[in-house]
Amino acid sequence: MCGIVGYVGSRKTAEVLMDGLKRLEYRGYDSAGIAVFHQGKIEIRRRVGKLTHLEELIKRETFDGVVGIGHTRWATHGRPSDENAHPHKAGRVVLIHNGIIENHLPLREALKRKGRTFTSETDTEIICHLIDEFLEEGCGPLEAVQTALEKVRGSYALGILFEGNEKSLIAARKESPLVIGLGEGEYFIASDIPPILPYTRDFIFMEDGELAYLSPEGIHLYDATGHEIFKEPKRINWSPLMAEKGGFKHFMLKEIFEQPRAVIDTIRGRLLEEKGDVLFEGIHLEASVLKTIRRICLIACGTSYHAALVGKFLIEGLCRIPVEADIGSEFRYRNPILGKDTLLIAISQSGETADTLAALREGKRQGAITLAICNVVESSLARESDHVIYTYAGPEIGVASTKTFVTQLVILFLIALRMGRELGVLSQQEGRRWIEELVKLPHLMEEMLKSSKQVFEIARKYLSARDFLYLGRGINYPIALEGALKLKEISYIHAEGYPAGEMKHGPIALIDREMPVVVLATRNDVYEKVLANIEEVKAREGKVIALVSESDRFHMKAVDDLLSIPDVDPFLAPILLTIPLQLMAYHIADLKGTDVDQPRNLAKSVTVE
Numbered sequence: 001m002c003g004i005v006g007y008v009g010s011r012k013t014a015e016v017l018m019d020g021l022k023r024l025e026y027r028g029y030d031s032a033g034i035a036v037f038h039q040g041k042i043e044i045r046r047r048v049g050k051l052t053h054l055e056e057l058i059k060r061e062t063f064d065g066v067v068g069i070g071h072t073r074w075a076t077h078g079r080p081s082d083e084n085a086h087p088h089k090a091g092r093v094v095l096i097h098n099g100i101i102e103n104h105l106p107l108r109e110a111l112k113r114k115g116r117t118f119t120s121e122t123d124t125e126i127i128c129h130l131i132d133e134f135l136e137e138g139c140g141p142l143e144a145v146q147t148a149l150e151k152v153r154g155s156y157a158l159g160i161l162f163e164g165n166e167k168s169l170i171a172a173r174k175e176s177p178l179v180i181g182l183g184e185g186e187y188f189i190a191s192d193i194p195p196i197l198p199y200t201r202d203f204i205f206m207e208d209g210e211l212a213y214l215s216p217e218g219i220h221l222y223d224a225t226g227h228e229i230f231k232e233p234k235r236i237n238w239s240p241l242m243a244e245k246g247g248f249k250h251f252m253l254k255e256i257f258e259q260p261r262a263v264i265d266t267i268r269g270r271l272l273e274e275k276g277d278v279l280f281e282g283i284h285l286e287a288s289v290l291k292t293i294r295r296i297c298l299i300a301c302g303t304s305y306h307a308a309l310v311g312k313f314l315i316e317g318l319c320r321i322p323v324e325a326d327i328g329s330e331f332r333y334r335n336p337i338l339g340k341d342t343l344l345i346a347i348s349q350s351g352e353t354a355d356t357l358a359a360l361r362e363g364k365r366q367g368a369i370t371l372a373i374c375n376v377v378e379s380s381l382a383r384e385s386d387h388v389i390y391t392y393a394g395p396e397i398g399v400a401s402t403k404t405f406v407t408q409l410v411i412l413f414l415i416a417l418r419m420g421r422e423l424g425v426l427s428q429q430e431g432r433r434w435i436e437e438l439v440k441l442p443h444l445m446e447e448m449l450k451s452s453k454q455v456f457e458i459a460r461k462y463l464s465a466r467d468f469l470y471l472g473r474g475i476n477y478p479i480a481l482e483g484a485l486k487l488k489e490i491s492y493i494h495a496e497g498y499p500a501g502e503m504k505h506g507p508i509a510l511i512d513r514e515m516p517v518v519v520l521a522t523r524n525d526v527y528e529k530v531l532a533n534i535e536e537v538k539a540r541e542g543k544v545i546a547l548v549s550e551s552d553r554f555h556m557k558a559v560d561d562l563l564s565i566p567d568v569d570p571f572l573a574p575i576l577l578t579i580p581l582q583l584m585a586y587h588i589a590d591l592k593g594t595d596v597d598q599p600r601n602l603a604k605s606v607t608v609e
């Protein structure tokens with residue numbers, strides 16, 4: 001998400017930091033800042049917008065310090081603004097943070113009661129105050145950091161400066177990446193390799209719970225229990241471009257592999273395991289409001305529309321409210337009938353898609369309650385909706401949506417669960433069971449990503465097909481649509497997603513021995529029917545690539561290629577089924593040599609009608 005750099009050495013610190021931040025620009029950000037010692041004091045400069053704004057701000061300044069930290073922010077808690085930009089300061093402590101602090105609200109309240117005042121809306125600022133509290137209680141910097149971090153729940157990569165310690169910086173990591181670069185009498189920290197690559201190729205990769213103390217004399221590393229440890233540096237010989245992509249060939253592949261992490265970040269702090277319920281900060285859709293809602297309209301475009309189609313099954317299934325899913329560009333032109341009893345949920349990665357925005361405005365005009373599901377904080381959709389729930393997938397650079405789709409599915413599941421609980425359709429026990437199932441997903445996704453090689457072999461086999469058919473039924477049908485969309489977007493092969501039961505009403509005419517048919521045949525109410533659809537394809541010599549539940553793997557004989565997903569509840573299967581379809585589209589496109597990250601004619605954000 002955010003980008004972090006830190007430096008200890010004898011170069012011009014601000015220049016090293018700004019150069020590092022530029023090398024992190026590819027990740028996307030909405031504000032930036034640096035903190036550098038000058039004449040013994042920490043000077044902080046922050047600006048919303050592009051790095052050029054920050055450059056403009058500091059261009060006539062000189063800083064004599066040899067230690068500093070820099071940050072590019074991708075907003076999660078609090079809009080993009082100068083005040084919310086990092087570094088943050090409280091008392092003697094100045095820090096930058098990448099990650100999400102789950103328990104920031106209770107901590108903020110507790111710190112306020114102690115007389116602490118906050119100057120930003122961020123979760124980050126509470127870490128500054130906490131560390132400063134422990135400094136005031138007499139701890140040294142390292143101990144203050146260790147003690148403060150015991151109090152926070154969530155993820156963090158931190159770079160921390162202390163007023164009065166102008167020769168050192170402390171770094172800490174939990175569930176957000178942080179690397180240390182080892183130079184000659186100089187040391188670097190960064191959230192990613194690129195900012196450090198021009199200076200050194202020797203890296204230490206910090207692990208969860210580790211802390212590092214950096215000064216020009218050297219570094220000291222501590223494990224989660226506070227014991228000093230030694231780690232052998234690793235030599236990284238990546239080119240700058242490889243480094244930006246984290247060693248992956250394309251951003252899209254990197255983003256596919258980031259999905260387990262994106263899901264963890266999206267559910268973080270939102271699950272009330274004991275109550276079997278979900279908490280959405282600042283959203284007051286309580287029973288009195290929900291009971292007035294007669295129907296829900298889910299509106300979106302492209303991949304986000306496919307999430308909406310899955311959302312219809314989830315919400316109708318878990319809370320028994322009628323749901324319609326509509327395409328943004330169609331919605332307002334079909335003269336929709338809305339009103340105060342309609343909840344309109346607009347789904348968009350970018351939050352800037354013109355058709356989705358127009359549909360939202362139509363909903364507002366007719367008095368509907370509006371809610372946005374969005375990945376970009378303070379986007380137009382987020383600002384114009386009555387309520388907003390963010391997916392915390394982090395910036396998505398590949399034009400083809402991957403991790404943002406999966407996190408949209410997770411949010412829709414959480415909304416269904418919340419409403420089901422609030423309306424009394426789901427019991428506490430059922431809520432708990434769903435949460436137990438949900439939290440298993442990131443691990444299962446990790447396991448599935450290991451099948452990338454197997455998917456590659458299938459991709460190689462069908463590389464020269466002219467057309468693909470993707471079939472699914474019920475909640476898996478939208479995933480068939482998404483699989484087909486991914487393939488056409490990036491490989492330029494014609495592909496169609498179809499409800500499997502509809503095949504005999506037309507598309508069956510296309511099937512011959514040249515036609516690969518991807519069939520989503522995981523266990524659910526219509527499983528037997530999908531097996532019959534497979535038979536229909538085989539009878540016409542079509543090539544079947546079947547995606548099945550793990551436990552059915554060995555009964556599935558009549559197919560040409562087989563992939564499986566772990567046995568999960570049918571409501572959660574779409575999340576897992578998405579992964580092999582993304583990988584198949586990716587490998588086919590890569591083998592064909594297309595521009596995977598920027599496919600022809602496509603834009604990441606479609607801001608025109």
Ligand code: AGP
Pocket residue numbers: 301302303304305347348349350351352353356399400401402489603604605606
């Ligand atoms: C998906 O891979 C595409 N990039 C596209 O269909 C996209 O989902 C659509 O344009 C909607 O974008 P949004 O989610 O930003 O609104």
